[in-house]
Amino acid sequence: MSILSIFVVIPILMMGGLFLSKSMTQIRTVATVGSALQLIASIVLVVLFCGERAAGNTAEMLFMADHVWFEPLNIHYAVGVDGVSVAMILLSAIIVFAGVFASWKINPLPKEFFLWLILLSIGVYGFFISIDLFTMFMFYEVALIPMYLLIGIWGSGKKYYSAMKLTLMLMGGSALLMLGILGIYFNSSVDGNLTMNILEIAKNNAIPESMQNILFPLTFVGFGVLGAMFPFHTWSPDGHASAPTAVSMLHAGVLMKLGGYGCFRVAMYLMPYATVELSWIFLILTGISVFYGAYSACVQTDLKYINAYSSVSHCGLVLFALLMWNTTAMTGAIMQMLSHGLMTALFFALIGMIYGRTHTRDIREMGGLMKIMPFLSVCYVIAGLASLGLPGLSGFVAEMTVFVGAFQWDDTFRRVFTILACTSIVITAVYILRVVGKILYGPVQDEHHATLTDAVWYEKFSTITLIIAVAGIGMLPLWVSDLLRDSISVISERILQYI
Amino acid sequence: MNYAEFLGMGAEMTLMVVIILLFIYDTFAPSKCGKYLPITAITLLGIQTLYLAFGNFADVSLFGGMYISGSAEQVAKIILNIGTILVFIQAASWVKDGDMQIRRGEYYVLTLITLLGMYFMMSAQNFLLFFLGLETASLPMTALVAIEKYKQNSYEAAAKYLFFAVFSSALMLLGMSYIYGVTGTLYYNGILSNITASPLTILAVVLFIAGMGFKLSLVPFHLWTADVYQGAPTVVTSYLSVISKGAAAYAFMMVLKDAFGTADLVWLTVMYAIIILTITVGNLFAIRQQNIKRFLAFSSISQAGYIMLGIMACNAHGATSLLYYVLVYIFSNIAAFAVAGAIERASGKLNISDYDGLYKTNPKLSVAMMLAMFSLAGIPPFAGFFSKFFIFYSAIETGTTGMYILVFIALLNTIISLYYYLLVVKAMFLKDSEAPIATIKSDGYTKAVVFITVAGIILLGLVSWVYDYIYGMVI
Numbered sequence: 003m004s005i006l007s008i009f010v011v012i013p014i015l016m017m018g019g020l021f022l023s024k025s026m027t028q029i030r031t032v033a034t035v036g037s038a039l040q041l042i043a044s045i046v047l048v049v050l051f052c053g054e055r056a057a058g059n060t061a062e063m064l065f066m067a068d069h070v071w072f073e074p075l076n077i078h079y080a081v082g083v084d085g086v087s088v089a090m091i092l093l094s095a096i097i098v099f100a101g102v103f104a105s106w107k108i109n110p111l112p113k114e115f116f117l118w119l120i121l122l123s124i125g126v127y128g129f130f131i132s133i134d135l136f137t138m139f140m141f142y143e144v145a146l147i148p149m150y151l152l153i154g155i156w157g158s159g160k161k162y163y164s165a166m167k168l169t170l171m172l173m174g175g176s177a178l179l180m181l182g183i184l185g186i187y188f189n190s191s192v193d194g195n196l197t198m199n200i201l202e203i204a205k206n207n208a209i210p211e212s213m214q215n216i217l218f219p220l221t222f223v224g225f226g227v228l229g230a231m232f233p234f235h236t237w238s239p240d241g242h243a244s245a246p247t248a249v250s251m252l253h254a255g256v257l258m259k260l261g262g263y264g265c266f267r268v269a270m271y272l273m274p275y276a277t278v279e280l281s282w283i284f285l286i287l288t289g290i291s292v293f294y295g296a297y298s299a300c301v302q303t304d305l306k307y308i309n310a311y312s313s314v315s316h317c318g319l320v321l322f323a324l325l326m327w328n329t330t331a332m333t334g335a336i337m338q339m340l341s342h343g344l345m346t347a348l349f350f351a352l353i354g355m356i357y358g359r360t361h362t363r364d365i366r367e368m369g370g371l372m373k374i375m376p377f378l379s380v381c382y383v384i385a386g387l388a389s390l391g392l393p394g395l396s397g398f399v400a401e402m403t404v405f406v407g408a409f410q411w412d413d414t415f416r417r418v419f420t421i422l423a424c425t426s427i428v429i430t431a432v433y434i435l436r437v438v439g440k441i442l443y444g445p446v447q448d449e450h451h452a453t454l455t456d457a458v459w460y461e462k463f464s465t466i467t468l469i470i471a472v473a474g475i476g477m478l479p480l481w482v483s484d485l486l487r488d489s490i491s492v493i494s495e496r497i498l499q500y501i
Numbered sequence: 502m503n504y505a506e507f508l509g510m511g512a513e514m515t516l517m518v519v520i521i522l523l524f525i526y527d528t529f530a531p532s533k534c535g536k537y538l539p540i541t542a543i544t545l546l547g548i549q550t551l552y553l554a555f556g557n558f559a560d561v562s563l564f565g566g567m568y569i570s571g572s573a574e575q576v577a578k579i580i581l582n583i584g585t586i587l588v589f590i591q592a593a594s595w596v597k598d599g600d601m602q603i604r605r606g607e608y609y610v611l612t613l614i615t616l617l618g619m620y621f622m623m624s625a626q627n628f629l630l631f632f633l634g635l636e637t638a639s640l641p642m643t644a645l646v647a648i649e650k651y652k653q654n655s656y657e658a659a660a661k662y663l664f665f666a667v668f669s670s671a672l673m674l675l676g677m678s679y680i681y682g683v684t685g686t687l688y689y690n691g692i693l694s695n696i697t698a699s700p701l702t703i704l705a706v707v708l709f710i711a712g713m714g715f716k717l718s719l720v721p722f723h724l725w726t727a728d729v730y731q732g733a734p735t736v737v738t739s740y741l742s743v744i745s746k747g748a749a750a751y752a753f754m755m756v757l758k759d760a761f762g763t764a765d766l767v768w769l770t771v772m773y774a775i776i777i778l779t780i781t782v783g784n785l786f787a788i789r790q791q792n793i794k795r796f797l798a799f800s801s802i803s804q805a806g807y808i809m810l811g812i813m814a815c816n817a818h819g820a821t822s823l824l825y826y827v828l829v830y831i832f833s834n835i836a837a838f839a840v841a842g843a844i845e846r847a848s849g850k851l852n853i854s855d856y857d858g859l860y861k862t863n864p865k866l867s868v869a870m871m872l873a874m875f876s877l878a879g880i881p882p883f884a885g886f887f888s889k890f891f892i893f894y895s896a897i898e899t900g901t902t903g904m905y906i907l908v909f910i911a912l913l914n915t916i917i918s919l920y921y922y923l924l925v926v927k928a929m930f931l932k933d934s935e936a937p938i939a940t941i942k943s944d945g946y947t948k949a950v951v952f953i954t955v956a957g958i959i960l961l962g963l964v965s966w967v968y969d970y971i972y973g974m975v976i
Contacts, residue, residue: 072965074818074972075894136890140881147880150923154931162931166923173919177912180890181905184897 004067005047006081009091009127012040013120020117030106033116037099040123044088044095051088052485062492063133063201071137080134080199084489086336087130089482090263093340094130096471097255097347098123101248103464104351108156108246115156118148119248126256130263135183135198139176142264145257146172146228149241149249156246164237164244171237175227179264182220186272189213203272204496211275218276221269222284229261229321230314231284232291239298242310247354250306254313255347259339262320266332270324271493278500281325282415288325289419291318296429300436305353305363308433309346312389315426316342322423323404326416329487329494331407334400336486341388341396341475348385348468352378355461356441359454365440369447375456379442381465386434388472391427396475401427403483509561510568512553512578513620519545520613527606535602539593539946542609543586550582566688567627574624576974577751577824584744584831585616587954591839592736593946595846604648611641611648612740619748623755628677628687631752632670635716638745639666645740646733658732665715665725673712679705680760689760696761703767709756710771716749719809720778723802727786730798735845738794739838742801747827750805754812754823772809773903777910779806784917788924791852793841796921797834800877803918804830807889810896810911813904818895821972822888828971829876829888829961836873836954839947840866847941853925857934863941867929869951874922876958879915887962889915 016036023029047065054064063082071077083091101119108115125145132138146169153165183198189209190197197203209217227234238258242250270277295315302308316338323335355378356371357363372379388395391402408420446452457465475482507514523542527535553575560571589609596605618637625631643666647659681687683702684695696702714722730738761768783803790796808830811823843866844859845851860867876885893908943951961967 072968074821074969075891140886143881143886147875150926151930154927162927165931166920166927169923170916170920174913174916177916180893180912181909184894184908185905188897188900 004065004081005043005050006065006067006083006131008043009040009131010124012036012043013124013127016120017117017124020113020120023113026112029112029116033102033120036120037095037102040127041095041099044092047083048088048092048485051083051085055085055488060488062489066133068199076196077136077198078134079137081131081137082133082201083131084492085485085487086263086266086489089336089340089485090130090259091127093259093343094123094126094256096467097251097343100347100351100464100467101251103460103467104251104354105246105248106460108248111155115152115246118152119252122148122152122252122257126252126260129260133200135186135200135203135268137198138200138264138268139179139183142179142260143173143176145260146176149245149253149257152249153241153245156249157244158246159244160240161244164240168237168241171234172228175224175234177224178220178227179224182217182224183268185213185217185220186268189217200267200272209273214273214276215279218269218273218280219283221273222265222280225261225264225269226284226287226321227261229258229265230291230295230317231261231321232287232294232314232318235291235295235314238314239307239310242313242350243304243306247350247358250350250354251347254309254350255343258313258317259320259343262317262324262335262339265321266324266335266493270497274497274500277325277327277497281327285322285325285416285419288318288322289422291315292322292423292426296426296433299433300429302433303365305356305365305437305441306350308365308437309349309353312430312433313342313346315430316346316389319401319404319423319426322419323408326404326408326411327494327497328407328410329491330410331404332490332494333483333486334403334405334407336490337396337403337475337479337482338400340482341400341472344468344471344475345385345388345397348381348465348472349389351461351464351468352382352385355457355465356382360448360451365437367447368441368451369444370442371446371451372442373446374451374454377457377462378465381469382442383438384469384472386438388476390431390434394473394476396472399476399479399482403479506563509563510570510624511556511558512570512575513617513624515549515552516613516617516620519549520610520617523606523613524610527610535605536597538605538609539589539596542613543589543593546582546586546589546613550579550586553579553582562626566690567630568621568624569626570624572974573820573824576971577623577748578620580824580828580831581616581619581744581748583828584747584835585612585740587831587835587950588612588736588740588744590946590950590953591739591835591842594944595734595736595842598846600649600651608645608648611645614641615639615645615740616744619744619752622752623748625752625755626689626759628680628689628760631756632674632677634752635673636670638748639670639716642666642741642745645737646729648737649734654732655734656732658729661725661732662729669712669715669722672708672715676705676708676712679708689756692760693762698767706761706768707771710768710775713749713753713756714775717746717753717805717809718802719775719805720782720802723779723783726802727790727795727798730801731792731794735794735838735842738797739835739842742797742838743827743831743834746801746805746808747831750808750812750823750827754820757812758815769813772813773907776806776809776813776907779803779809780911780914781917784914784921788917788921790921791854793851793853793856793925796853796925797837797841800918800921801834803914804834804877807892807911810892810907813907814895814899816895816898817972817976818891818898820975821968822891822895824971824975825968826888826892828967829884829958832954832957832961833873833876833885836869836951836958837877839950839954840870840873843941843943843947843951844938847943848938850938853928855938856925856928857932858937859929861933862937862939866941866943866951869955870929871926872955872958874925878919878922880919882963883958884961885958887968891968
């Protein structure tokens with residue numbers, strides 16, 4: 003068995019363990035041990051991967067394994083990772099680990115909650131390791147459907163509406179994707195050896211240009227829906243606001259990255275011609291996402307809505323940077339995915355903890371929390387600073403790389419959009435500092451809040467894990483970009499040929 | 502006549518033996534042995550299925566080519582048998598109830614006779630045999646729908662079913678007579694070589710499709726479906742919705758492929774429009790349904806539209822996907838009907854809104870229902886996802902732009918269908934209720950059928966050899 007299949011096997015075993023669990027302690031033990039094992043496995047994977055690369059293995063994907071699944075249809079269970087997927091797997095493992103601790107006291111139905119959460123994580127891991135389009139698509143949908151129950155049962159606010167809206171919009175995206183994938187498959191080869199394997203499709207490079215122009219929008223929009231691309235982002239604020247803490251973390255932190263990763267790996271990699279032809283449309287749309295998301299965040303009063311719109315803006319930046327094609331910008335995009343994933347997870351974890359105490363997320367009803375819960379407040383400030391791009395934290399590294407890469411183009415169209423996107427950083431500072439000033443400093447708004455307690459050990463554990471990761475990217479950016487660069491330049495150069 | 506030819510029909514002959522044995526048992530066994538009838542029926546049919554699956558069959562063509570049986574027909578019959586066994590297990594707890602006790606013999610014998618009719622329908626290579634099979638499958642069905650004859654609903658449903666069955670048969674016969682007039686033969690292969698695209702042929706094909714449309718409840722010939730499904734006893738409904746539909750779909754495919762052929766594509770255009778209508782209308786009407794049986798009726802209308810996509814492809818993948826879809830659909834739909842039936846028997850409640858908070862009181866039934874809904878909606882890793890993907894695959898394989906558009910419309914419809922399937926999940930899991938349905942104590946048969954169908958929903962897709970097996974038999 004390939005080392006990669008471990009990432010699917012561990013969660014399946016965890017689900018078995020959870021199924022048999024009787025008490026809360028057992029549930030927690032299974033969830034903690036399992037997610038810790040995943041985290042260790044993903045760190046080992048990164049180390050092994052770097053070792054292979056250092057030893058001079060330049061294959062595009064490492065640790066490949068291939069098993070025939072449905073022979074008549076040439077569907078395989080094929081796995082393999084490059085630098086980008088390794089980074090994504092590590093990100094997912096960190097967030098799932100933190101998410102388990104953030105939902106330590108989940109109520110009601112803890113067993114079911116963790117079962118769905120782990121099923122979701124199977125989808126996520128499976129998606130990142132797959133190199134067969136069918137397997138990839140299957141895991142993608144596995145990751146989507148638990149959201150309905152997770153939000154619907156354990157959510158808050160108008161949860162039925164949000165859960166349904168989110169599920170249907172994402173499934174709409176995957177309907178486009180399914181057509182796109184079938185289209186890619188039936189055009190994958192000129193000599194009749196049709197294949198679902200991404201590497202082989204890329205090697206054959208046989209998709210006719212007229213077909214690419216149809217299939218590229220289908221796949222890009224299909225994944226773009228999950229990447230919260232304007233105008234398909236509307237599920238995101240409602241969904242995030244209604245979801246329980248760990249689900250918001252996982253969803254904003256990891257699931258939205260599935261969208262960006264899919265655009266990168268499937269749409270852009272397999273259809274370079276159409277990428278060059280049609281990017282301008284999506285550049286406009288993602289540009290609007292970046293700008294509009296940031297502005298919308300400024301006028302929200304609900305903490306979760308602020309972060310949800312901020313996610314729209316940041317994830318828009320990911321797709322925006324990917325569409326700049328050059329290695330620098332694309333590296334920035336992937337780093338932005340990592341950075342945004344960790345930082346948003348941190349935000350949602352903190353918001354969940356604050357909400358659990360104050361029972362309100364309205365920033366007008368809170369104030370002076372720094373005096374009451376210093377630990378959570380300091381963490382919130384750190385997350386905010388990472389979000390607005392303070393050097394030393396992950397956000398700065400990512401955004402800097404993106405804009406350096408984007409500015410390498412000297413045509414007016416891209417320049418204008420780059421400058422517009424740059425302004426979003428300023429707006430980010432506005433809404434982050436507004437929230438920080440309003441809820442953390444100043445007088446205590448509500449005298450009931452004065453008696454509240456600060457974070458307890460499992461909450462601290464969850465937040466500190468994420469802060470270490472955020473700071474880690476900020477301190478060691480070169481290490482991260484070395485990990486990513488080789489894998490990205492393959493795809494970037496492939497696209498740049500077609501200019 | 503060469504009587505040895507009868508022995509060539511292995512599947513039909515063995516089924517006939519099963520029917521006769523059951524009939525004798527029901528008539529002559531002492532009355533205290535009556536309660537073993539369900540288990541006897543299940544065992545006998547199970548043995549016959551095993552014989553079909555592992556027996557040594559040669560490809561035969563009998564009675565001057567009127568009847569054929571190859572490995573494709575064989576696997577189709579096995580699939581129908583599996584479905585019928587599941588329905589029988591589901592029925593076992595229903596026929597124990599007071600009023601049904603005296604009629605349980607009839608239930609089993611009549612059901613098996615319809616199955617025999619379907620066998621003939623699928624093996625036919627001549628319109629006469631096809632029609633005989635179809636009528637043998639339809640008329641006992643009417644009696645089955647009316648089997649709870651003291652309930653007005655059941656009675657009314659049977660009358661509706663009878664009228665529609667007769668009417669559609671008449672239409673189909675008219676179509677067949679035109680075909681006979683044009684080509685001078687009723688054998689499929691003779692028709693295929695003589696058929697030309699004259700207006701009369703087109704009329705005949707359209708009439709035939711209309712007749713089959715009634716049987717398969719394709720829009721716009723679907724109007725009887727909801728009323729009959731609602732009125733018939735739940736067990737009969739689940740038989741009607743999966744087995745009849747699967748058999749009719751397969752026989753329909755054989756006729757279109759073997760008799761009308763791919764050269765003259767009139768029927769493709771007609772079916773193209775019918776599929777779009779069926780999927781869309783079925784879905785839109787399902788959204789508004791409150792009664793779970795009516796809801797499943799409209800859902801099954803739209804599912805029939807998806808099954809028809811397999812016909813459009815006219816190739817080995819199409820036929821395999823169609824049979825595989827039917828198999829998965831059998832498991833998913835019977836799971837849904839088994840849960841609905843168990844709840845109906847225990848509490849008499851049939852509305853989706855009555856299911857509010859069901860998970861709190863009946864977690865296992867709710868999970869089974871949820872998996873059935875997910876499978877019907879095509880959510881991975883459940884079997885329905887695979888069957889939908891494969892059926893789309895086979896449709897797109899033909900490579901025409903029209904097919905891409907058709908699949909796109911079908912895909913958009915999966916979103917609508919997901920919405921209403923999730924409404925059931927929402928009622929059971931998300932909502933709370935003041936007075937939820939009390940915890941149901943299910944008997945062994947109900948547990949067995951729910952367990953088998955849920956296992957099927959989970960495994961049929963992930964385990965690839967089911968598809969490989971069907972493909973190997975069809976090709």
